[in-house]
Amino acid sequence: MFREKIKILDCTIRDGGLINNHQFDRRFVREIYKGVSLAGVDYMEMGYRNSKELFSSKDFGAWKFCDDEEIKRVIDGIESNTKIAVMTDVGRVDMDAVKPKSDSPIDMIRTAAYVKDTDKAIAMTNIFAEKGYETTINIMAISRDQGPELEEALHQIEEECKVDVVYIVDSFGALYQESTERLVKLFKNILKSKEVGFHGHNNQQLAFGNTIEAIIHDANYLDGTIYGIGRAAGNCPLELLIGFLKNPKFDIRPILDLISREMIPLGKKIEWGYIIPYAIAGMFNEHPKAAMALRNSDKKENYREFYESLLNTALD
Amino acid sequence: MFREKIKILDCTIRDGGLINNHQFDRRFVREIYKGVSLAGVDYMEMGYRNSKELFSSKDFGAWKFCDDEEIKRVIDGIESNTKIAVMTDVGRVDMDAVKPKSDSPIDMIRTAAYVKDTDKAIAMTNIFAEKGYETTINIMAISRDQGPELEEALHQIEEECKVDVVYIVDSFGALYQESTERLVKLFKNILKSKEVGFHGHNNQQLAFGNTIEAIIHDANYLDGTIYGIGRAAGNCPLELLIGFLKNPKFDIRPILDLISREMIPLGKKIEWGYIIPYAIAGMFNEHPKAAMALRNSDKKENYREFYESLLNTALD
Numbered sequence: 001m002f003r004e005k006i007k008i009l010d011c012t013i014r015d016g017g018l019i020n021n022h023q024f025d026r027r028f029v030r031e032i033y034k035g036v037s038l039a040g041v042d043y044m045e046m047g048y049r050n051s052k053e054l055f056s057s058k059d060f061g062a063w064k065f066c067d068d069e070e071i072k073r074v075i076d077g078i079e080s081n082t083k084i085a086v087m088t089d090v091g092r093v094d095m096d097a098v099k100p101k102s103d104s105p106i107d108m109i110r111t112a113a114y115v116k117d118t119d120k121a122i123a124m125t126n127i128f129a130e131k132g133y134e135t136t137i138n139i140m141a142i143s144r145d146q147g148p149e150l151e152e153a154l155h156q157i158e159e160e161c162k163v164d165v166v167y168i169v170d171s172f173g174a175l176y177q178e179s180t181e182r183l184v185k186l187f188k189n190i191l192k193s194k195e196v197g198f199h200g201h202n203n204q205q206l207a208f209g210n211t212i213e214a215i216i217h218d219a220n221y222l223d224g225t226i227y228g229i230g231r232a233a234g235n236c237p238l239e240l241l242i243g244f245l246k247n248p249k250f251d252i253r254p255i256l257d258l259i260s261r262e263m264i265p266l267g268k269k270i271e272w273g274y275i276i277p278y279a280i281a282g283m284f285n286e287h288p289k290a291a292m293a294l295r296n297s298d299k300k301e302n303y304r305e306f307y308e309s310l311l312n313t314a315l316d
Numbered sequence: 317m318f319r320e321k322i323k324i325l326d327c328t329i330r331d332g333g334l335i336n337n338h339q340f341d342r343r344f345v346r347e348i349y350k351g352v353s354l355a356g357v358d359y360m361e362m363g364y365r366n367s368k369e370l371f372s373s374k375d376f377g378a379w380k381f382c383d384d385e386e387i388k389r390v391i392d393g394i395e396s397n398t399k400i401a402v403m404t405d406v407g408r409v410d411m412d413a414v415k416p417k418s419d420s421p422i423d424m425i426r427t428a429a430y431v432k433d434t435d436k437a438i439a440m441t442n443i444f445a446e447k448g449y450e451t452t453i454n455i456m457a458i459s460r461d462q463g464p465e466l467e468e469a470l471h472q473i474e475e476e477c478k479v480d481v482v483y484i485v486d487s488f489g490a491l492y493q494e495s496t497e498r499l500v501k502l503f504k505n506i507l508k509s510k511e512v513g514f515h516g517h518n519n520q521q522l523a524f525g526n527t528i529e530a531i532i533h534d535a536n537y538l539d540g541t542i543y544g545i546g547r548a549a550g551n552c553p554l555e556l557l558i559g560f561l562k563n564p565k566f567d568i569r570p571i572l573d574l575i576s577r578e579m580i581p582l583g584k585k586i587e588w589g590y591i592i593p594y595a596i597a598g599m600f601n602e603h604p605k606a607a608m609a610l611r612n613s614d615k616k617e618n619y620r621e622f623y624e625s626l627l628n629t630a631l632d
Contacts, residue, residue, distance in 0.1 A: 209525025256619035
């Protein structure tokens with residue numbers, strides 16, 4: 001019944017960190033790591049590996065930087081088969097600070113890149129691969145970039161890059177099933193030697209549905225977060241994904257415990273999920289930043305005005 | 317770009333009424349009617365047409381009964397092209413109290429029935445059709461009843477019933493895209509002279525995704541509710557459906573206004589939406605009543621215990 005090749009990656013701390021400047025404390029991150037380990041999740045992404053030359057640790061928590069030493073403290077003493085991933089952005093990582101895999105607790109480095117940054121992403125990824133890491137390239141904002149440049153980028157990755165997995169990232173929560181199907185088929189068709197991954201955003205309550213659509217068309221790397229936490233509308237809820245998948249190695253119960261104990265209280269302090277301005281941004285295929293600003297203003301429930309503002313931006 | 321035949325039906329008051337014993341006041345129902353009329357919604361379902369011999373109007377609000385006179389008061393003076401629907405349950409309606417269409421503000425009568433009640437639903441529906449109403453049969457709990465009895469029921473409806481539309485009702489929020497696709501194709505294949513409808517529940521955040529799937533496979537009647545209100549996990553959010561459909565007659569803005577002004581405050585008084593025990597009930601293909609009881613208890617966030625209880629029920 002189940003497809004052995006399917007791997008799930010929890011990015012609770014990484015994508016959730018975009019809500020709170022990566023300020024999760026060590027206890028919280030250890031609890032998440034314990035829970036996803038018990039649940040049989042294949043990978044857990046801890047955060048970004050950003051250069052401390054570019055961002056101040058006064059402004060951001062530990063998971064903006066993901067030092068090897070901090071990761072070691074988090075995983076210390078916890079029995080686990082869950083691999084550790086971190087994300088890098090093109091142009092924000094100190095490549096020299098990335099040790100060989102044999103000296104690091106990190107297993108996988110994922111490089112987030114727009115289509116236009118494909119050359120840089122390939123160069124970085126090849127270095128990470130040479131250092132011994134599993135690698136992915138996560139092509140962001142793909143709903144804006146579905147034309148010939150994307151195809152060219154995929155051909156280039158297939159031919160020049162040692163990457164293991166290439167992700168479709170629906171940054172704007174703008175994909176529907178038909179667009180997801182088309183993209184997965186395009187990726188599978190060009191990337192003959194790579195696996196395909198899918199990372200959804202839940203603006204229109206389609207992150208889980210689109211992830212199922214990606215599974216149907218043979219994407220094998222699937223991102224989720226506990227209770228759907230993540231910037232703005234959040235992500236595909238990991239608990240739904242585990243409930244859907246048939247591989248007996250997965251156990252939903254530790255994730256349910258984390259939602260009861262950690263995510264319900266956290267949801268009272270920071271906001272994510274199905275919120276109308278994020279849905280509107282998804283419909284318009286727009287970055288959520290305008291909607292995020294609205295939610296921090298005294299007009300947070302002025303949906304019509306927000307809709308009109310995006311409509312006017314699109315028309316002007 | 318758009319499919320002319322697609323009709324959308326708002327069941328905010330009907331399915332939402334299952335949360336509060338149909339106690340919406342007249343002002344609220346008038347506001348919803350104004351909004352859906354401005355939005356170009358094809359039908360608005362007001363509630364159930366239940367016999368007052370069977371239920372007391374002390375225990376239930378007006379929308380448990382949907383008297384013609386109360387409907388007239390609600391729609392009085394509001395310009396609208398939106399048709400009025402009510403729902404009947406097999407065995408709960410006083411057939412003699414249903415006047416001919418020409419004497420009633422109601423346009424459509426929808427009969428909710430389990431597969432086993434198909435004979436009764438056909439008999440009732442034929443009477444409603446003879447009285448001049450548009451009619452639907454809504455086959456409930458279909459995720460539990462996908463075998464030969466369903467096929468037999470569909471053949472019987474096709475041959476014996478004057479009904480206009482037959483709905484797939486995912487009462488338990490247990491369908492995924494592949495099961496939705498299979499059901500819509502089955503319905504379309506047998507019901508050559510009828511339209512097919514889809515009514516989703518949002519236990520697993522798939523009500524909208526499954527509605528899109530139903531559209532892809534040619535279902536033309538689609539239910540939604542404003543901000544997804546409805547029993548337990550609620551329904552397909554009407555605003556997402558309108559955002560997705562291309563027919564220029566639809567305008568999302570009046571629905572956004574209703575969410576800002578009516579649904580956000582209402583959501584602080586009554587509960588619906590993505591709540592883990594409802595998601596678990598959907599995964600187990602179970603009626604949400606056990607989860608609703610849990611939400612009214614002091615164990616409302618004890619998800620693991622609830623999961624174990626459904627697991628044990630299934631195994632024992």
